[in-house]
Amino acid sequence: MPFRAPAAGDARKTVTVLFCDVVGSTPLGERLDPESVRKVMTRFFEEMHTVLARHGGTVEKYIGDAVVAFFGTPVLHEDDALRAVRAAAEMATALETLNAELEPAWGVSLRTRIGVNTGEVVVGTSANGGALIVSDAVNVAARLEQTAAPGEVLLGLETYALVRDAVKVDEGRSFSLKGKTEPVTGFRLLEVDPASGSPTRASPAFVGRASEFE
Secondary structure: OOOOOOOOOOEEEEEEEEEEEEEOOHHHHHHOOHHHHHHHHHHHHHHHHHHHHHOOOEEEEEEOOEEEEEEOOOOOOOOHHHHHHHHHHHHHHHHHHHHHHHHHHHOOOOEEEEEEEEEEEEEEEOOOOOEEEEOHHHHHHHHHHHHOOOOOEEEEHHHHHHHOOOEEEOOOEEEOOOOOOOOEEEEEEEEEOOOOOOOOOOOOOOOOOHHHHO
């Protein structure tokens, strides 16, 4: 999704993007007939959509075996980044439950990888009247997902900065992502604090207000 200059009527927003992809879905077509594959993937999309919606995410599209969701548009929340990260963690749990259903019925077990990134996007209208969301932040989310190992959730630097008080991650790694001239830092999600609310940060100190204080 290349960045383009905003047109009249376009709006700039800061959103969190979540990409979730099924790992190794191609062999499903070799093991199952097309109708069975469709049923398996339909159940997968249903379960992932339920989790995303519960946390306030909006599914933008399904691409093959991937789910793309946005947190922060059309409805903006103060804790959209945390909502997205919580959704990513819960999607892994939901997948375990789904696999318990798929294994006896179809003999398959799905695995996913997820990328989550936050940044400014341009929200406009596509040629068919739907929403058009373009930004480098979207590209980075997609690249993080492609870089993640099976079962892994990778958080972009901007996302981690917003949720760091509510999560546990690894020390962070530098990735060379396709289309990016500079390395991008990603953090592997280890745990989300279930008791945490919106991330809290200390109020900034007053600077250069000596006369006012006096």
